[in-house]
Amino acid sequence: MTDRTESGRPVRTRHQSSQFFATPAGQFVRVVAYVVLVFGVLFGIYRFGRAMGDREVRVSNSTIQQLRTESQKISTQNAKQAATITDLQANLKKIQAKLDSILPSENTYNITPNQSLIVADGRLTVGLIGSPANQNVNINVNGKPYSVPAGDTINIALDASTACQVTVQSFDMFMAVLHATCAAAKPK
Numbered sequence: 001m002t003d004r005t006e007s008g009r010p011v012r013t014r015h016q017s018s019q020f021f022a023t024p025a026g027q028f029v030r031v032v033a034y035v036v037l038v039f040g041v042l043f044g045i046y047r048f049g050r051a052m053g054d055r056e057v058r059v060s061n062s063t064i065q066q067l068r069t070e071s072q073k074i075s076t077q078n079a080k081q082a083a084t085i086t087d088l089q090a091n092l093k094k095i096q097a098k099l100d101s102i103l104p105s106e107n108t109y110n111i112t113p114n115q116s117l118i119v120a121d122g123r124l125t126v127g128l129i130g131s132p133a134n135q136n137v138n139i140n141v142n143g144k145p146y147s148v149p150a151g152d153t154i155n156i157a158l159d160a161s162t163a164c165q166v167t168v169q170s171f172d173m174f175m176a177v178l179h180a181t182c183a184a185a186k187p188k
Contacts, residue, residue: 031122112175116140120164121179124156126178132171141166158182 012032109117109126116127120181129138146154153167164182171177 121184
């Protein structure tokens with residue numbers, strides 16, 4: 001509601017509500033309303049922050065649980081793979097031992113009684129005569145018999161330029177292990 005003054009300008013009149021807030025009781029109500037409003041806003045912010053924080057905690061806990069599950073799966077896989085590797089290594093050692101017994105190292109030969117082999121790149125023919133005895137074995141090298149204990153070496157000169165060696169590494173009742181090589185003779 002507006003009144004006009006003599007100059008023609010509108011004048012606003014105070015309403016009763018604005019007069020109430022001018023009184024001490026009204027000022028008290030206004031302060032209480034501001035305090036309630038501030039506390040309401042603060043409580044709303046607190047609840048919003050708490051809800052956001054709780055959501056973050058739930059997401060973090062969920063992520064941690066997923067990572068624990070994955071970690072357990074990986075640990076189980078690692079344990080299985082370690083067991084598999086151990087088994088494979090044991091099998092490899094067994095197979096390598098069998099292979100070494102069938103095919104010994106280079107220039108090493110397993111020879112059984114009354115068997116002959118061509119050794120040292122085809123330069124020598126070596127044969128085991130009968131079963132090995134307690135102290136020595138009887139070996140025929142290129143048609144010449146030798147009686148040799150374990151660890152001894154037979155030196156054979158095929159010609160002036162080639163020297164060969166046959167070493168009895170070990171023997172038992174069923175076979176002898178020989179090492180045979182030939183090399184060019186050293187010039188004097």
